[in-house]
Amino acid sequence: KNINDTLGHGAGDEFLKYMAGRLKGCVRDFDTVARLGGDEFLIMLLEVDDGKGRQGSSFEENIKRKTGEILQRVSEPCVIQDMEFSVTASVGIAIFPQDGDDPHMLLRNADTAMYRGKRKGRNTYEVFTPEMGDVVMKRVEIDSKLRRALENGDFFLQYQPLMDARSQTIVGAEALIRWEDEELGLVSPEEFVPLAEESGLIVEIGDWVLDAALGDVKRWRENSERNNFYIAINLSSRQFRGRDIVKNIADILKRHELPGSCLELEITERLLMKDVPHVVGILNQFKEMGIRLSIDDFGTGYSSLSYLKRFPFDILKIDKAFISDITEDPDDRALCDAIIAMAHSLGLSIIGEGVENKEQFDFLDQRGVEIIQGYYVSAPMVHEDFLKFIAISDWLETTV
Incomplete structure (x- = not known):
């Protein structure tokens, strides 16, 4: 090719x-x-x-x-x-x-x-x-059911809170797609997302995620005193390179009467490697709409300083693979220190992903990591439970 x-x-x-x-x-x-x-x-x-x-x-x-x-x-x-x-x-x-x-x-x-x-x-x-x-037989079965799952409403979203490290308040969430099939039960995203990518169905699924998640954001803002809640959504390579991606997202935001600032788009490193001028052009259009841009799973792919400088990112997301052992592995601590210092020197905010305990939180907080995500804050939850979680968080803020 x-x-x-x-x-x-x-x-x-x-x-x-x-x-x-x-x-x-x-x-x-x-x-x-x-x-x-x-x-x-x-x-x-x-x-x-x-x-x-x-x-x-x-x-x-x-x-x-x-x-x-x-x-x-x-x-x-x-x-x-x-x-x-x-x-x-x-x-x-x-x-x-x-x-x-x-x-x-x-x-x-x-x-x-x-x-x-x-x-x-x-x-x-x-x-x-x-x-x-x-x-292979299981892949074939999943693939055949995947095509009907969207029509049948078998997909649903869970939300994992994003917490401001300094104030320890919830500022947003990442939308995570889930699929429950009557016969297969819960199907892991690691199993069905690659198949959806291969078939191209990921574009339709991605549009559904954007529409459903932004609809929920609208309700969060209406049911909470905080009107600055935002949602983080991962864009697939197929979605990003599809026609009219900018227009599609603009239309969904308009339909829900939401500003671009309520949306954070997570871009994987591999997506950046091809047709750089085209990618930069699309990312700049997102920026003009007020949308936050984050580079996802940093350090697991092909990133370099030159790439970070060429693209208009706001946020760098440290992959959980580097965070899981930072309290025990000196090499992981050194890598995290280097990534944090580099990101801040480039004017980027940082999300620490996969934070599971206070020791990991303290390590990142002491180094100025702005946003914390992981089971230390909360497991992913469906929309109704997330609304309760927000309400409890609001109550704690006013009483403690």
């Missing part, structure tokens, strides 16, 4: 032919190399003999060895139209007859193993196991 985008489809075709030649060079004349479509190739090995006289090695071990050779060969740089490119491959392995006794089953299981490898990291291979088939 990068080659197509950079040099055009002709160069992309040239690259595919080049890679096909490399793959053919890794196998023997009676093995099969075929292009399935796009950038996917199939290799069928009738038997493996590495020519080094090894005896007693299992067929699977020989295949793994050959796969390692293929991965190394593919990863070597190549020159297309005077430009050097390096790519990696993900390989799924299915073996006859244990993983299938017909071509369709073998291909399906190899495909399953390949995508499992992709999720674990690029430039690697996975051998199919029966457990992978079970996972």
